Structures are given as structure tokens and as C-alpha cells.
Amino acid sequence: MAFSRPLKFQLPMLRGRDVLEVQTRLKALQINGVGQPDGLFGSKTSAAVVAFQSSHGLENDGIVGPLTWSSLFQDDSFPKSQRPAANDAGNRFIGVDLLDELKTRHAYQDSVSWQLTAHGLLVGNDTAPIGTGGEPKTVAKVWNQYSSPLTHWSTELKVPVELIIATICTESSGNQNAVREEPGFIDEVRTPHRISPGLMQTLISTARGALNNNDIDKAWLLIPSNSIQAGTAYIAGQWKQTHFDPPKVACAYNAGGVYRNNSARNRWKMRQYPIGTAEHADRFTKWFNDCFVFFEKNGGAPACSFFNALRQ
Structure with a gap:
């Protein structure tokens, strides 16, 4: 089962299959005090x-976000060095393992190569x-x-804020009333x-799946904070495919996952729309890099940002 929403103790209590999965996993790992799994x-x-977070070097806030979820359900054979979302740096939101992976020059199969730097994404030559x-x-x-909602949801879901901002810029240019109807x-x-x-142009069906809430409708997504919550949860839910790697995030958000595209006009070699082009990831990358220019000049980058993580 994939991560779909943050889980935490609140009233009324959260319930669902995802809660039951977490409880069952905690019990299987012999974490003391979990009690009998009941889905609440x-x-x-x-x-x-x-207790689990404390024993695994995670921020011990009691919230099952994407990092805790991935650690709970990670296959034990998966090398720790390849767990990019692990919070291995105390109170840092973005762990050193993830930064080291993204700062190393890499590519998707035979695509153009890229790497994350303190000033943004450096691509090709x-x-x-x-x-x-x-x-x-x-x-x-x-x-x-x-x-305000960008800071809140990037922090709550532990998604670097530049990924959320670049998605908004690419999807709607910041128009909270944008609506796209497909054929x-x-x-x-x-x-x-x-x-x-809405702002992040999330399909209603996708937003419902990302937040495990079938009551979501058009009116709800036209509220900016709600759209940001849904879009950010969707990005968080795809982290296992993307490792929060900016071009992969762009293509996975746009195409529903990271898939091969062989077009000679697509330098990223990942499926995106329009099919056979590099247009979506190209636009995303430029706005991603604009975030670094903006925060360098104006300050104010939130705690969960690549900008801050790369300067610690």
C-alpha cells in the first residue's frame, strides 16, 4: 500500500486501512505499546x-509522513545508503543521504544528465x-x-517547497481558479x-486518492490551501519513484509516474505531455531554479527547502 496521507493522533481519530497497515507493521516489528491493530x-x-522514529533516526513527532511510512515499509534488503528520504541529520527536514544523491551528476537511463547545486539544478553542459x-x-x-499554505504543507508532508512552487508555476502559473477539462x-x-x-491542477480523482477522501470535489480544490495540500500529498506519495529529484517529480506529476519515452525531442527520456517533447520538465526546471534566485534575493525560504538544506 502506498503512502496516501499523513497520519497522527487527533480528535476525532483518523481511521482507515492505512492506519491498520501502520499498526500491523509496528506490531510485526515488535514496537512496544502499539496494542491490538484496529484501524484507529x-x-x-x-x-x-x-518509539519507532526514535529508534530509526527520524524526527520523533508521532506523525506518519512519507519518511516514516517509507522507513516502516522499506524492504530490509534495500541498502540504507539508497534511502534518500531518511532524516539522518537531526532536525533537518532533508537528509544528507538525499542531498548527496541529488548533488551527484546523474541521468535517467540515457537522458541528459543533471545535478542539484546550491543555486539550483545544473543540466547537461x-x-x-x-x-x-x-x-x-x-x-x-x-x-x-x-x-503560508506552502510553508505549512511542505513542512507537514516533508516535501521540499521548491518542488511545490515549481509545480504550481508549471501547472497554472499561480492561477487559483484554473480548471482544465480533459477530452x-x-x-x-x-x-x-x-x-x-485549482492551483496545482490535480485531477479530482487523484486528489481523492492522495488524501484518501472521496468527498473532494471541484469547489474544494479551488481553495488554494486545499489544492496545495492535495498536490503536495501526491508528490509525497510518488517519492519512491522520484526520490524528490526535480525532473522526475515534474514528469511523475504530469504523467502519473516515471515512464520511458524514446523521442529524440525529449532530452529527459521520461514521459510527459505533450508526448514526445521535453516541454513540461524544461518549464518546471526553470521555475525550480527561479526559486533559488528568489530566496537568495528575498530570504524567507522555509525549513523544508532545498535552498536551506544545501546551505547547512
């Missing part, structure tokens, strides 16, 4: 999660990260209007998989 995230489950050019106006607009759309009740409302 109560105080005993929270205490057991804290470029001598410096390339943004949109000039002032990062779109990034500035998105941050100035939505910095075959009838209405949001019968075809929720054919309409993408």
Missing part, C-alpha cells in the same frame, strides 16, 4: 510511532542553473500570495478523472 490512530499508536531569465516574477507571485469530461461526478481544478 489513537494515543497508543502515536506513542508506538514515536550548462555552466550554471538556468531559470526563466530576468526577475522571477511568477515564483514571486506564487510565494507572496501562498507562502471525455462529462461532469465531476461521473468523470472526476477528467477534470483538474
Whole structure:
């Protein structure tokens, strides 16, 4: 079962199959105090999660986010050095293992190569990260209007904020009222998989899956904070495929996963729309790099950001 939402103790208590999976796994790992798995995230489950986090070098906040989820369900044969989301640096949101992986020059199969630097993503033979050019106006607009929910959900779900901002810029240019209807759309009740409302342009069906909430509709996603929550949860849920690697995040968000595309016009060699082009990841990367320009000039980068992690 894939990560779908953050789990924590609250009233009324969260319930569901994902809670039951966590409780069953904690019991299998012989974590003391978890009690009998019942699908309700109560105080005993929270205490057991804290115990697990403490024993695995994770932030012991009692919240099952993508990092804790991945550690709980990670195959023991998977080398620890390849667990990029592990929080192995105390209170840092973005662990050293992840940064080391992304800072190393790499590629997707035979694609153009890239690496993360303190100034953004360096691609191919470029001598410096390339943004949109000039002032990062779109990034500035998105941050100035939505910095509060961006900070909240990047922190809550432990997703680097630059990935969220670049997704918003690429998907809607910061237009919270944007709505995209796909061919075959009838209405949001019968075809929720054919309409993408809001800042992050998440399909209604995808948002429901990411947050495990079938009540989500168009009106809900047109509220900026809700769209940011859903889109960020979707990015978090795909981390096992992407390792929060910016071009992979862009393509997985756009195409539903990381898939091969052989087009000579697609330098990334990952499927994205329009099919056979590099357009989506190219745009995403430029706005991702604009985030570094903006935070360098204006400050204010939240704790869960590549900008801050690369400067610690």
C-alpha cells in the first residue's frame, strides 16, 4: 500500500486501512505499546510511532509522513545508503543521504544528465542553473500570495517547497481558479478523472486518492490551501519513484509516474505531455531554479527547502 496521507493522533481519530497497515507493521516489528491493530490512530499508536522514529533516526513527532511510512515499509534488503528520504541529520527536514544523491551528476537511463547545486539544478553542459531569465516574477507571485499554505504543507508532508512552487508555476502559473477539462469530461461526478481544478491542477480523482477522501470535489480544490495540500500529498506519495529529484517529480506529476519515452525531442527520456517533447520538465526546471534566485534575493525560504538544506 502506498503512502496516501499523513497520519497522527487527533480528535476525532483518523481511521482507515492505512492506519491498520501502520499498526500491523509496528506490531510485526515488535514496537512496544502499539496494542491490538484496529484501524484507529489513537494515543497508543502515536506513542508506538514515536518509539519507532526514535529508534530509526527520524524526527520523533508521532506523525506518519512519507519518511516514516517509507522507513516502516522499506524492504530490509534495500541498502540504507539508497534511502534518500531518511532524516539522518537531526532536525533537518532533508537528509544528507538525499542531498548527496541529488548533488551527484546523474541521468535517467540515457537522458541528459543533471545535478542539484546550491543555486539550483545544473543540466547537461550548462555552466550554471538556468531559470526563466530576468526577475522571477511568477515564483514571486506564487510565494507572496501562498507562502503560508506552502510553508505549512511542505513542512507537514516533508516535501521540499521548491518542488511545490515549481509545480504550481508549471501547472497554472499561480492561477487559483484554473480548471482544465480533459477530452471525455462529462461532469465531476461521473468523470472526476477528467477534470483538474485549482492551483496545482490535480485531477479530482487523484486528489481523492492522495488524501484518501472521496468527498473532494471541484469547489474544494479551488481553495488554494486545499489544492496545495492535495498536490503536495501526491508528490509525497510518488517519492519512491522520484526520490524528490526535480525532473522526475515534474514528469511523475504530469504523467502519473516515471515512464520511458524514446523521442529524440525529449532530452529527459521520461514521459510527459505533450508526448514526445521535453516541454513540461524544461518549464518546471526553470521555475525550480527561479526559486533559488528568489530566496537568495528575498530570504524567507522555509525549513523544508532545498535552498536551506544545501546551505547547512
